[in-house]
Amino acid sequence: MIEIRGLTKRFGDRAVLDGIDLDIGRGEIIVVIGPSGTGKSTLLRCLNFLEKPDAGTILVGDLTVDAARATKDEILRLRRCTAFVFQNYALFANKTALQNIAEGLIVVKKMAKAEAHAKAQAILERIGLGDRGDSYPAALSGGQQQRVGIGRAMALEAALILFDEPTSSLDPEWVDEVLDLMRQLARAHQTMLVVTHEMQFARDVADRVIFMDEGRIVEQGPPSELFFRPGDERTRSFLRKVL
Numbered sequence: 001m002i003e004i005r006g007l008t009k010r011f012g013d014r015a016v017l018d019g020i021d022l023d024i025g026r027g028e029i030i031v032v033i034g035p036s037g038t039g040k041s042t043l044l045r046c047l048n049f050l051e052k053p054d055a056g057t058i059l060v061g062d063l064t065v066d067a068a069r070a071t072k073d074e075i076l077r078l079r080r081c082t083a084f085v086f087q088n089y090a091l092f093a094n095k096t097a098l099q100n101i102a103e104g105l106i107v108v109k110k111m112a113k114a115e116a117h118a119k120a121q122a123i124l125e126r127i128g129l130g131d132r133g134d135s136y137p138a139a140l141s142g143g144q145q146q147r148v149g150i151g152r153a154m155a156l157e158a159a160l161i162l163f164d165e166p167t168s169s170l171d172p173e174w175v176d177e178v179l180d181l182m183r184q185l186a187r188a189h190q191t192m193l194v195v196t197h198e199m200q201f202a203r204d205v206a207d208r209v210i211f212m213d214e215g216r217i218v219e220q221g222p223p224s225e226l227f228f229r230p231g232d233e234r235t236r237s238f239l240r241k242v243l
């Protein structure tokens, strides 16, 4: 369903993404792991054009984007089918939970305001915050804020949701409720590409785990293989530190 070919991003003369090839099947849950500074966030950001890739192609459904010559219209279409969940939630502080979820529907999907608000309310119910629509982010716990962040991505009904360390900013007490919501999405066969250090989540939920190092995919496989029989010394060394 999603084909990524030769995705490359340079900062200065350094290739932070060095020709990533990746196919993602419909409903597949992929977890990306790897050392800090290895290009995991850049990969996700390039897929959503939060960062403009220097080269490569991204194919999602019937949309093919050649990164080097992507048009504004193609980038907007790509953003409609790839939603992003940020480590620091990135909610609008001056908008309520309901407005935060509705905003993407109005701006990205061009939905009428009343329709967007009705849909946002339905999403709030699904994420267990049906009675908190009028709350501003500052009045919500970290876990609730990140659930709104995920709700915002859910509302877009994107082909792919990109999660960049969605629990790394949370106090430990809020991590489980966010992971539970992600498990709920996984059970609903939402296609997900997740950067996380939550190895138990990866083992339980991922169809495939990808180990990245220095801008490249070093190896990948089902968690039962990658975690227990890694083939590459770099993977073994990384796993010794995190498992």
Ligand code: ADP
Pocket (backbone or CB within 6 Å): 011, 016, 034, 035, 036, 037, 038, 039, 040, 041, 042, 043
């Ligand atoms: P990871 O998410 O795996 O920790 P990142 O994708 O954030 O890694 O970063 C990969 C490398 O790219 C790092 O060395 C980082 O310093 C560099 N980098 C990321 N964003 C920028 C930027 N906007 N400008 C310059 N260098 C960047």
Ligand code: MG
Pocket (backbone or CB within 6 Å): 040, 041, 042
């Ligand atoms: Mg990162």
